Amino acid sequence: MALDGVTLAYLVSELAPQLIGARIDKIHQPEKDEIHLQLRQQGSRRLLLSTSATSPRFHFTEETKKNPPSPPMFCMILRKHLEGGKIVNLHQTALERVVTFEIQNYNDRGDLVSLHLHLEIMGKHSNLILVDPTTHTILDGLKRYSHALSQYREVLPGRTYLAPPSQGKLPPQENEELWRQTLYEEDLERSITSILLARFAGISPELAREIVIQAGLKPEILLHQCGDIDCSRLFQAYRRLCNPEEILEIKPCLYYNPALKTQLVAFSFTPFQQYQDLRRENVPSLNDAVQIFYQSKTSNNSLESKRGSLRKIVQEQHAHFSKKLKIYEEALLNANSSLNYQKWGELLTANLYRIPQGTVEASVEDYFDPTLASVIIPLNPHISVIDNAQHYYKLYNKAKATLLKTKSLKETTLEEVQYLASLRVSLDQASTLTELTEIHLELVGQGYVTGKHLKKNTLKLKKGRPQANAKSKLKSPKEVPQPRIYRSSQGKSIFVGKNNAQNDWLSLRKGKPNDLWLHVKQIPGSHVLVPLDEGEEFPDDTTLEEAAALAIYYSQARGSSQVAVDYTHVKQLKKPNSAKPGMVIYDQNWTLYLTPKTEILEQLLASEEITE
Incomplete structure (x- = not known):
């Protein structure tokens, strides 16, 4: 829920005893809309004050963030006036979403003065404003703005502080x-x-x-x-x-x-x-609830932001290669239809002296056809018959060369399209920043994006197409991959790759020759591995169906019915030279057609072992 006025009042009531009397040792501004106060009172604690448009709040935090090389202006103003000061009061007026910190400190002349730090929690209009209460003058605000942005008030140094406009709502009613x-x-x-x-x-x-x-x-x-x-x-x-x-x-x-x-x-x-x-999970304090919730929300925002940027790259590349694939398919279709020109050239050569000069078409017997049916061949009347025949031979040779060259280009492009489709599935199903980082590194390794952490010239990109050997220059990550691990209803472990790099690790390194391997047939998705005991050829039928259900769930076929799932032993898997990450081939396999049941999937997903 939102940090509304009522919840804020409970939070103020809870934190006031811990804040009143605390000394402000240090002040930091790690983010443009976030201030951290390092407080000292029977120990040291960090108070976070955020004016973020999506998650404005205040609470104690144990999270430490990297500070910028030089402090922003507002941070320097706060340090000048508040460092060394004491919080003497904390209050909220009439359930409004404005929390005021009353702070006493000595000024440059050695006089004890009072200052008010107003935290206004109001969505995109949230702000943190330092005010001299004796004159109601603004010393500075985290977000400055003039009448050009707000007709009601200005938040600028030297202006008179006005509280946010009242919404005319009634305070708590007792009658x-x-x-x-x-x-x-x-x-x-x-x-x-x-x-x-x-x-x-x-x-x-x-x-x-x-x-x-x-x-x-x-x-x-x-x-x-x-x-x-x-x-x-x-x-x-x-x-x-x-x-x-x-x-x-x-x-x-x-x-x-x-x-x-x-x-x-x-x-x-x-x-x-x-x-x-x-x-539901009960927590000891409202501060803990607010801290955990908003840290999770911030993490999710970062997660979705990174997912969106990576998805944009993958979608653009997928559209690019899909367009190229369509061009190659059309070229092959036209080339195949042009193969008939060889026969026309030979028929014209065989009937060279029977065709009058200057005719626009020739009707000849097709001796390639057992029925000797007549064939009408268009001609250019301005050139000789033999030149017409040579023209058709040239068209045939051109089509033949096109087929020879375009076929390999089509196969390479199709591989790129399929690979990018698998990346889209991995991106959509990634649930942590670590998983997205692995996918990002994979994109770097394949040359779709540059990696600043790599040495100069490690990757060289061609316009529109990554270098095929770029991945070979990357070192494999030292960390052991952490795939998803589930437990079947029969107690068997089931491993599911989170991305193509983990898929390769599961299938080619983790899996033993007789372990069972599953993948949705001809559809992008995760590799699934079921470790088997020595002498065990297949798991029980229940485990097999549950592993197949997970293969479907973590694929592009999620939500479909009667999905074909291939399963085989790891020893049948092969990875062709220069194949994309996550791509393997196999000759012998069995196929299971399955519609996953919702209740079985829920039980499986609930059995996931947390490895990170």
Whole structure:
């Protein structure tokens, strides 16, 4: 959920005892929208203040980030005024998303002065502003802007500080009659959720929804559908959730996708009924919940950003080679149709003295045809018959040369298209930055992108096509690959490659000759390996079907039915010279046709062993 005014009030209440009295030892600005305060109070702790448009917040953190070579201007201003100072108070006004740090410090003249550091948590308008409270003058802001960007206020040094404009929402209500009166001032056709969101301070869409659910009502219920009892339940739920000053104990929670163990979906200061279908994890403090959630969100943003940049490269290359493949196919089609010109040349030569000079076409018997059917051959009347025959011979030789040259080009281009399709599958299914980094290194190795970490001239790129020998110049990574490892219902281990490099490692190095290998037939996807005991030729049928289900799930055929899955022993696998990563061939195999069952897949995915 969002860090709304109510949740922020609970967080302020929790952190205030730990912050008040703390000394500010050091100040850093590792990101353009992020300030770290190194605090000292019975030990050292780091407080993060973020004005990120996607995840503004504040909380203690143990994460340390690399600082820029020279501190930004705002960081230097904070160091000048706040380093060595003491936090004497921390407060939030009327559930607004503005947290004020009151800090006392000695100025250049040795006088003890008070300063206010306002953290405004308001999405893309979030800001961190240092203010002199005696004159309400802005000393500086993390994000400066003038009236050209905001007609309401300027955030510039020397300007008067104005709090963000009020939205006209009501503070926490203790009187049920007044609370009801506020509700019934709204349109009767409006939903309760939207009324709570619009009229009462500190409430986010998730919290408004939770109030309605905890009142035993449907989230989409309209105002005119609520009776007296419903209104009483709504008020009790509102009081229970939205009055931080009266609630002494909270139970912070994190919520994960039940199918993916590490995918964090939401957090809350108390268990929310709307998340009951998610996997819940209780955490000791709201600070921990906020920290873990937003660090996960930041990591996911980085993950999607890197995935997007790599996907763009792969898609552009795939489109390029697909276009080339189409050109080669059309050239081969035209060349095949031109092979008939050899016969026309021979028929013209055989009938040289029977065809009048200057005719536009010749009808001759086709002695290549057992029925001796007549063939009509177009002619150029301005040249001799023998020159027409030579013209057709030239067209035939040209077509023959085209076939000879274009066939190998088509095969090479088709290999590139198939390889890039496999990369797209790996990119879509990568779940960590480590996996994306491995794919990035693979793209570097194949010459699709340059690697700054490589020595100069290690890779040389041709326009539109990577060097075929680029990969041979790269050193293999020293780290042992970490493929996905699952456990079948019969207790067998099942290994699944996360990318082409891991596929090669599984199939050609990890797998023993008699281990079972699976792959979706003629479709990009992961290699799957089932280690077998000595003397065991095949696993049990259940393990075989579950391994095939994983091969389908981690392929381009995910979600399809009656998918063909090839399986064979590792000793049957061969990797041709100069073959792309992840590409192997085999002569002997069996094929299984399977439609994976959802419940079996869920059990398999839940059995994944975390290796990173």
